[in-house]
Each structure stands twice: as C-alpha cells, then as structure tokens.
Amino acid sequence: MHWFKERTQLSDTDSHYITADVHGVCELEISACETSDSAMYRCYATNPLGSDETSCLLHVEGNIIEKIFAKIKESCFGIL
DSSP states (O other): OEEEETTEEOOTTOTTEEEEEETTEEEEEETTOOGGGOEEEEEEEEETTEEEEEEEEEOOOSOHHHHHHHHHHHHHHHHO
16 A cells, blocks of 8 residues: 655655555544645555555645634633
8 A cells, every 4th residue: 555645655654644554444644734734645555456546635724723722712602
C-alpha cells in the first residue's frame, strides 16, 4: 500500500501521517491537521491478484478546535 499527497508519495517515517492496513481496510490519519494539508490524497494497493487505487480531496478550513470552542461558548451564552 502506498499513500500519495498530490503526486508525492508519503514517507513511512513521517510522523505527521499515520497509516494502517487492518483486514484489508487502509487508513490514513493526519495528526495536527492544518490548512496546508488540503490536497488530493490517493491510496494505491497491489498484490499478486492485481492493483487498485482510491482517492479523496481533503479541504481543511481553519482550526477546528477554535470553531468547537466558539460554538460551545456561543451556546453557553444562550443559557445564561
């Protein structure tokens, strides 16, 4: 299994990207996701029976933690 960000293969040693293959389900986890992680990601897998690939467009907007706290704060004001 190989993961790509745009046309660049992701390194197995880059701790920003964590990959897993459990029972044929391939996953890519991006730690501390930032807007610069917005891109087309592609997974390419091959075995003796053939190969296949899938891709996904990821669009990251701002800091999700800040948005969550803003929502919580906003809803708290409605209660007070």
